[in-house]
Amino acid sequence: MDITQIDTRIGSKSDYYFSHGNTLPLTGTPFAMNYLSVQTNQDNSWWFNPDEYTFKGIRLTHQPSPWIGDFQHFLFKIKTRANFDDLDDYNRDHSLFRPDYLAIENISQQVRIIATSNKFGGALKFINYSNRPASLVLSGEKLTKVAFSDSIYILKLQNFSACEDPNFTMWLAIKANNLKFEKEINHQKDTNFIFNIADDDELIFATSFISADQAAYNLSNLHSFTQIHQDSVISWNKIFNLIEIQDYKKEQILTFYENLYRTFLYPMQFYEVSPEGKTIHYSTVQKKILPGKMFTNIGFWDVYRTSFPLYSLLCPQKYTEFLEGFFNNYQETGYLPRWLSPDERGMMPGTMLDVIVADAATKGLVKDELPQYFKAMIKGAETSSNDSKYGREGLEEYKTLGYVSNYYPESVNKTLDYAYSDWAISVVAKILHKAQYEAYYAKRSLNYQNLFNKDIGLMVPKTKQGDFINNFDDHDWGKGFTEGSSWQNSFNVFQDISGLIKLYGSKQKFLAKLVELVNQSPLYNIGSYGQVIHEMREMAAQPFGQLAISNQPSFHIPYLFALAGKPHYTELIIKQMLSAFNSSAEGYPGDEDNGSMSSWYLWSALGLYPEAAGKSSYVFGIPLFDLVTIKLENGKQLSLSTENNQDTNLFVSDRNFNEKKCNQTISHQALLNGGNLRVQLSLLPQ
Incomplete structure (x- = not known):
């Protein structure tokens, strides 16, 4: 099965009253530590609707179900206008939702945002059709600055629907060739960090539940959009190549492989590899870093x-x-x-x-x-x-x-x-x-x-x-x-x-x-x-x-x-x-x-x-x-x-x-x- 044929929106037309799956369109790698998705509204749990033409941003998410809620989530936005918090309009029919790749046609901002993700991080780039300069906006609840330099910017998040550790944290490290911090805007719930970004630039990001240093280390292993995207394609092809189908029923074959994609999303990885090559995870129960693997x-x-x-x-x-x-x-x-x-x-x-x-x-x-x-x-x-x-x-x-x-x-x-x-x-x-x-x-x-x-x-x-x-x-x-x-x-x-x-x-x-x-x-x-x-x-x-x-x-x-x-x-x-x-x-x-x-x-x-x-x-x-x-x-x-x-x-x-x-x-x-x-x-x- 060609990965480009998989539409990750399968089962996503759901709400509190009726479920056709209660799924999210997730881009990443099998059993990844993070996924990227698309947020179309302001809802806390059902924040994606395939029928909506509105677009809030590319969301980094860990939500397994709307009944459970998300943790350590935030939005990537590319804005050419100063409406940093408004919902934009997007062309859902000209957008791509794939396991390895997101491409969102943002009508309001006149940009096409392209994103990919692997196990620990990912990359974004965009095509700017407007004649206005673009801004990168990172927007999230309890999103704060850790360390900003000319080469790497590190932030942290502390939002979750439930957790044993009230100080549970995820660190985010980002880099781009021509990225410059402009300002921070605080709202009652969310904080926006605004950056100037060049039209031909690629934003590379990585996350960590361990520390800011670990986030920077995870980022150091990511070099380009092409590399990260290729990692994702290879990972999914390994799964899809396990099963080969010969049949004339094209719709049923597509349904089969979209279900195969869904089967390999959870559980999500909750451990990392240190610079010394040790497998470690953060225990939200013991509230400390411990050796060994963990899944969630x-x-x-x-x-x-x-x-x-x-x-x-x-x-x-x-x-x-x-x-x-x-x-x-x-x-x-x-x-x-x-x-x-x-x-x-x-x-x-x-x-x-x-x-x-x-x-x-x-x-x-x-x-x-x-x-x-x-x-x-x-x-x-x-x-x-x-x-x-x-x-x-x-x-x-x-x-x-x-x-x-x-x-x-x-x-x-x-x-x-x-x-x-x-x-x-x-x-x-x-x-x-x-x-x-x-x-x-x-x-x-x-x-x-x-x-x-x-x-x-x-x-x-x-x-x-x-x-x-x-x-x-x-x-x-x-x-x-x-x-x-x-x-x-x-x-x-x-x-x-x-x-x-x-x-x-x-x-x-x-x-x-x-x-x-x-x-x-x-x-x-x-x-x-x-x-x-x-x-x-x-x-x-x-x-x-x-x-x-x-x-x-x-x-x-x-x-x-x-x-x-x-x-x-x-x-x-x-x-x-x-x-x-x-x-x-x-x-x-x-x-x-x-x-x-x-x-x-x-x-x-x-x-x-x-x-x-x-x-x-x-x-x-x-x-x-x-x-x-x-x-x-x-x-x-x-x-x-x-x-x-x-x-x-x-x-x-x-x-x-x-x-x-x-x-x-x-x-x-x-x-x-x-x-x-x-x-x-x-x-x-x-």
């Missing part, structure tokens, strides 16, 4: 289902690097992280990094480090924190009652997530030959059964006294459930689908419940949320009943049909669900969430899906493309070919791997060994 802007409840299993196949070495950084966070806080931005935000119910560790362990990605990860998992499973951001909220109840009661919000999801994490601990214990731990946590992983109401056939919250709550309504959102009702969340028993089926009494009854889920209307009650939230509207907007592909709890539900013996139901639903995605600014059926929904699309388009993170196996769906070739990190190739691949053929009639007929699942190791997965489609199921 990632919510594990969102990504454990799809993103990290995909990394285990496409970039396993990077996966282990991520784990190294996450363990460093544990060493500084005492708990494995749940949602980092820049440090622990405590969002979402479970401690799902447990599952990511187990997934890496079963795939052989961690060996020597596994005992220390295991110790961290045990800490979270047994020790309550006085700060609800850390560990498992309601843990003492969970240990004594076997579930989290309705005293705690999201009690059902907490119980199911904790049970899944317990299973993950048992998996790691087995690898480490710790039989006693394995048995104990395997038994505790069955706690999900304590909330299953056989009369209703769904999970239902319980009181501390052990009774199911009164006046239960299966369409109520909240009231024990996360971003959904009992319909979306009752099937989150990834570790023990066979056990869940037994609770229904038979596969037939289990399948009947799934059919009831998808065949009913997408009705909802606001429940304990007290208002309509965007996830409710997004579920109702899709024609899949209570199967809310708009959010993570429903991601695996279509594949449950295949695991229960009805693969053709899975094939039919997946084929339709893939049509809910496209390459436009309305490209997603809900929040994209740090690559999680993009990864769902990638897996489903390939015709595979992780059975459960930690199980090292994949369930088959239905492939979208004629031929896909995946270049694996071990040097092997995986070929996925599909015959009779017409839009009218909705079912798989035959499937074999390396000339051997397949069952409904395939192991991770089999895929790593490479070979050819051949699928035949048919008009009717056979």
